[in-house]
């Protein structure tokens with residue numbers, strides 16, 4: 001489901017693994033995007049459950065999203081049923097925990113939190129002081145489905161879904177449907193819904209991804225040029 005350029009990147013993992021990596025973003029040093037990070041503040045807590053394959057990708061936004069939002073957490077795994085950290089979050093009486101996952105029983109995030117529909121549960125009617133926690137599955141749609149199916153502790157969670165108005169900007173990864181977003185874009189959209197519009201916050205969060213996409217497109221352009229005309233000198 002990915003473009004030919006990305007396939008060259010991912011199938012070259014053995015080579016990439018030997019390169020020095022940034023300890024923060026875990027990308028090869030040459031592709032490090034830490035300088036573009038400017039973390040944003042929010043009262044919403046994001047917990048990203050990352051598929052092991054996603055953790056190994058150079059072109060991925062789960063870690064970018066975790067480092068871009070203060071207080072966000074990221075855990076890597078496939079089956080979180082026995083994960084103590086995740087289970088503590090789910091069981092915490094001071095948190096109101098939701099699973100962001102589309103499906104027939106998922107409620108639209110905007111209608112839920114804006115109380116446009118009195119038939120859906122209203123988080124504001126829950127005990128005061130609870131922190132809203134959103135669990136997000138980071139992987140392809142097939143990987144996320146498998147994670148949810150295997151992770152029995154996620155099954156009882158109330159599910160919410162997004163209805164993004166704009167297509168994904170994550171041009172180096174093909175999204176399966178026009179409405180599908182990368183993990184970083186998903187969090188940007190959640191914050192628009194829950195914390196209100198804030199173009200500067202969106203720009204801060206999106207900057208590492210936009211610069212990474214621009215770099216990858218430029219690398220692909222040079223590689224294509226060199227394949228056609230021989231190596232360039234710069």
Ligand SMILES: [Zn+2]
Pocket residue numbers: 022023024025026027032033034035
């Ligand atoms: Zn870095």
